[in-house]
Amino acid sequence: xxxxxxxxxxxxxxxxxxxxxxxxxxxxxxxxxxxxxxxxxxxxxxxxxxxxxxxxxxxxxxxxxxxxxxxxxxxxxxxxxxxxxxxxxxxxxxxxxxxxxxxxxxxxxxxxxxx
Amino acid sequence: xxxxxxxxxxxxxxxxxxxxxxxxxxxxxxxxxxxxxxxxxxxxxxxxxxxxxxxxxxxxxxxxxxxxxxxxxxxxxxxxxxxxxxxxxxxxxxxxxxxxxxxxxxxxxxxxxxxxxxx
Numbered sequence: 001x002x003x004x005x006x007x008x009x010x011x012x013x014x015x016x017x018x019x020x021x022x023x024x025x026x027x028x029x030x031x032x033x034x035x036x037x038x039x040x041x042x043x044x045x046x047x048x049x050x051x052x053x054x055x056x057x058x059x060x061x062x063x064x065x066x067x068x069x070x071x072x073x074x075x076x077x078x079x080x081x082x083x084x085x086x087x088x089x090x091x092x093x094x095x096x097x098x099x100x101x102x103x104x105x106x107x108x109x110x111x112x113x114x115x
Numbered sequence: 116x117x118x119x120x121x122x123x124x125x126x127x128x129x130x131x132x133x134x135x136x137x138x139x140x141x142x143x144x145x146x147x148x149x150x151x152x153x154x155x156x157x158x159x160x161x162x163x164x165x166x167x168x169x170x171x172x173x174x175x176x177x178x179x180x181x182x183x184x185x186x187x188x189x190x191x192x193x194x195x196x197x198x199x200x201x202x203x204x205x206x207x208x209x210x211x212x213x214x215x216x217x218x219x220x221x222x223x224x225x226x227x228x229x230x231x232x233x234x
Contacts, residue, residue, distance in 0.1 A: 043153075043206060045225035091158060102149060103210070103223060106159045 002027045004094050006106035012084045014114050021065075021077045021109045023092030033095050034068070034075045035103070040088040048090070051075065079111075087113045117143045121226025128199055128233055136194045136229045138209035144189035145211035149223075150182075153206040165192050166174050199233040206230050 002028045013019035025034070036048040051059045051068050059065050063080045077088055092106040118141045122186040128134050138148060146168050149158040150195040163179075165186035173179045181203075196203050209226040 043208075043228050045159075045208065045210070047222065050222065101212075102161055102164055104161075107158045110156075 002029075002032075002094050002096070002104050003104035003105050004092050006092055006109050008109045009107070010110045010112070012087075012112040012114060013079070015082055015084060017082055018078060018080045019082055019111065021079075021092075023075045023077070023106055025073050025075065025092070027073070027094065027096075028110055029096055031097050033097070034066075035093040035095070036064070036066070036075075036087075037091045037093060037105075038075045038088045039091065039108075040085075045091075049077065061075070063072050082113050084113050084115075087111055117123060117141075117211070117213055117224045119145070119209060119224050119226045121209055121229060124231055125230040127230070128231070130200055130233055131198055132195045133195055134199055134231060136207055136209075138194075138211075139227045140190045140211050140224075143213070144210075145192065146189060146229075147212040148186055148192035149192050149210040149212070150184060150192075151208045151210065153166075153208060155206075159208060162194075176232075189234050196231065199231070201233045204231055204233045 003025045032053045034051045038046045038048050049059050049061045049064050058068050065078045067076045089108045089110050091108045093103045095101045095103050120139045122137050137233045152162050153159050161174050162177045163171045163173045165184045167186050167189050171184035182213050186192040206228050208228045210223050213222045
């Protein structure tokens with residue numbers, strides 16, 4: 001079974017600074033998808049970024065980028081120029097390639113953004 | 116974009132009663148829906164996977180007789196918490212798999228969640 005581990009329960013970053021959230025996963029599959037989701041106080045799950053395992057290039061979405069290390073099974077999220085609105089719970093998630101595959105979530109990292 | 120509408124957003128019910136939570140896909144057909152439960156400050160725990168027209172697949176430890184899931188159409192999935200008790204109080208979230216048919220590239224879309232309080 002696949003597992004996703006987020007070893008940082010809480011992180012803090014100053015506004016305009018950069019922060020990296022860690023995620024590791026375990027799988028025996030060679031092809032899969034990885035995601036970072038943000039859950040603000042409203043509790044609506046928001047997709048931040050996704051990565052296909054077959055792509056070597058790291059995904060980037062504006063201020064958000066990932067460092068995908070397939071051999072190490074590591075998938076960290078870097079948030080640049082942090083903003084107050086980035087404060088939220090961040091969940092790393094894994095899914096296989098089946099069309100109805102379920103998402104496996106990590107335990108989450110609570111990000112605080114300070115002035 | 117693909118949107119899932121979840122209702123109600125919050126509900127308070129008396130112990131022993133049943134509560135139904137609905138998730139509707141508004142602009143796409145959701146062949147597969149996932150139901151999650153989330154306790155405060157914790158991650159999402161998958162309860163069950165529902166496929167249109169067939170019985171739901173429940174995760175280990177989830178009582179299928181307590182959490183009834185119906186996915187009778189491609190746009191509606193429901194979760195009924197039967198004979199609710201205070202320990203069932205939680206945040207419930209549905210999610211639809213976008214597969215590839217909707218151009219979703221294996222993505223997901225989530226409902227806004229339902230906060231259930233059983234008193």
